[in-house]
Amino acid sequence: MTSDTQPRGERYAPRAIERAWQERWERDALYRTPDHVEGRPNRYHLTMFPYTSGDLHVGHWFAMAPSDTLARYFRMRGWNVLFPMGFDAFGLPAENAAIKGGVHPRDWTDRNVDRMRGQLKTMGATFDWAREVNTSAPDYYRWTQWWFVQLFKQGLAYRKQANANWCPSCNTTLANEQVVDGRCERCDTLVEQREMEQWFFRITRYAEELLDNDGLDWPEHVKLMQRNWIGRSEGAEAAFALERPAPDGTDEIRVFTTRPDTLHGVTFMVLAPEHPLVNRITTPEQQAEVRVYQERASHATEIERLSTEREKTGAFTGSYCVNHLTGDRVPIWIADYVLGSYGTGAVMAVPAHDQRDFEFAQQYGMPVRVVIAPPPVDGVPWDGSGLTEAWTGAGTLVASKQFDGMPSTEAKGAIAAYLAERGWGGPTVNYRLRDWLISRQRYWGAPIPIIYCEVCGPVAVPEDRLPVELPYDVEFRPTGQSPLSLSEEFVQTTCPQCERPARRETDTMDTFMCSSWYYMRYPDPKNSALPFGRAAADTWLPVDQYTGGSEHATMHLLYARFFYKVARDLGLVPGDEPFTRYYSQGQILGPDGRRMSKSRGNVVAPDDQVERWGADAFRAYLMFLGPWDQGGPYDVDSIVGVSRWLNRVWNVVTDPPALRQGEPGGRELRRAAHSTLAKVTEDLEAKRFNTAIAAMMELTNDMQKLRDEGTADEAAWDEATRLLTLMLAPPCPHIAEELWQRRPRIVTPATWSVHQQSWPEHDPAAIQRDTIDVVVQVNGKVRDRIAVPPDADEATARATADAQPRIAEQIAGKEIVRVVYVPGRLLNFVVR
């Protein structure tokens, strides 16, 4: 038989088809999602909205194409699926563009939004554009400001003097996530700490609840990252009495420790250099040394942090405190290995049982007092001699008065309880999570809606006067102050409470605030009285399936959970968690297997791929290249395989073999089609897009073979093409639509589109076989295979196997010790 090498019909021309169907779908408002549809339960699917950087990149496609496939699949399964899209449109790049290129951030952003919306439309996704949100639009950021006011009223927003990441080159503060290895993400300049008056959100109030994420259907590694980020530590707080109270009356230092069992081993005290008590307790003769050290610590922190194997440094304050448990006089030092922002900013140093304290003690000749005896080594008990490094494990207490002989694990609780009894502290829980600094000295963000009044203090802008609009006419000078502060027109106002002249806050809010609630806006995007109505929230929230990158594990996803809990406490939303299910896709890499970046020249432009291969092939390739959660390199040469497949699909459907009733092979074709359907259904449910597409390729290959042979059974062929087209609809919506229309189905004007069809059910009877291949092994090695009925018993299988010459040869002259039979799978002879 010779293969037909020339396509007999019309060639597959993806771009023309795709444009035409996108227009038609839009004209028919096919993806408009009403709040309620009779007989279709609601389901909210969401993929992270893009930042308006200017161009959609492959990463966006990699995130969105599979998400869209999933949304389409659930639509076909009978759900009314909300799958919205919007733009995360505030942020620093817009402002930098303004400083560098003389383009206003508003114009730069609007232009990018238009461009990216157009690019998103080439994807052919089911986005309901009627629900689009744009975080930089006044009717959106009005509500971002409204959120700030609610948090302020709840006591969850507060103002505090604090150290902030400061980039001396960009002249602005940076968010933690914009500091990479101590350097500015954009210009690579070393980041400094600068003390400034800042606004914070009290996310720590929700630390315990945020820690509890066990019930969430999220990837374990993301939940773990969040738990680590929150960093719950159980321990004790212990007070040490100051030998001489500070001038302001402070008479003790409180420390947090996870090792109250080592309290009798304290030989010195260490405060963070910026600890507020330092200046008050430093003795006159130590002033100079302490000042120099503080100065050095504040300026050089980031640079020094980068040097590995850093030596411990510090300075003595000249003051002492008293360990209540021992009555010992303990010198108070400062050192930059103690962080001002964790615990109480003060540490009790136990060099014998903490490696950092040990190193510090070595450096400055401080005594090392062992209070936990390590367990015996090789039966030899610890001999009480000195240590070469800290013993941080468990052991038995020694030199600890009444606690001597107690196991350290037990002593933790006992000593903590003893502290509480005496009023010297007690058991406590400490978190690594810090309050969220939301102030930004930038223009392109939502202005913080606060007015400072000489008399009333900070006053929230009344809700009916929101939004506090960003003035368009602003000077963009990189001065390190918010450009808003240069606009007297913006700054000058009156106090909403007492009507006296007052000044506006000129900082704007961290853009993570905009994205902390955007998913709550989609259900009710046009509401002008509230951020969203309770009815809309009950209709759609929480999000059933959220997808996005795991780089947001400890930022956006944590902030969003915090916001949702606040919203719950305000009675705005149902449930406790915003995202019932979350799936984090991997990262798409350049063809060289490295992160795509312009400087490496390994960036793949989606527009080019779409132009060359079509959106369907591009979508399918992104899903085919590997497991979605793993990501991987984008191989510009491999996409051709997917393109060839779609060509074959096209040829097979538009130009079938001669079809006749009762042609042999009908049953096999039917089996192939239905087992493919079963496999694809299972894979889509589990988000295994790569193997789903591989299965469809196999079915296509089977059909191609029949086409080459020239004939096929009409009923089986027709069913196979119908099933293949329906299975193709979620991943490759355009070609599926075109093929659906070319072979007219049961079409009513109201449900003309393939995307309005139901997902088919596979017929288990069609997959049944008369005989199946069973592997025959000898000592676990495959020697042959036999065909037996699926329900054959061991005797039947064995009889068949015994008749095989190859098996007979293998077991001849040997003793059969055991026979293992797994029905439908294998028969294993264990011989000796």
Added chain:
RNA sequence: GCCGAAGUGGCGGAAUGGCAGACGCGGCCGACUCAAAAUCGGUUGGGGCAACCCGUGUGGGUUCGACUCCCACCUUCGGUACCA
């Protein structure tokens, strides 16, 4: 350092403890073409004429049987980093 994920052909990757390498790229052979590209068909883990042997990072273990489970180690990637 700590936490997490992963190591399978030339490459991307498949495999409820049961035929390792599905599917695809690339390679090779062929068809079409004046030719090339594109397209289509065949073939393709390594060794061996063959029977067969060797193969899933390394070393051990459990099992009739291990890519899969357990222990130790090595490597890569991601996160985090003096967190008291």
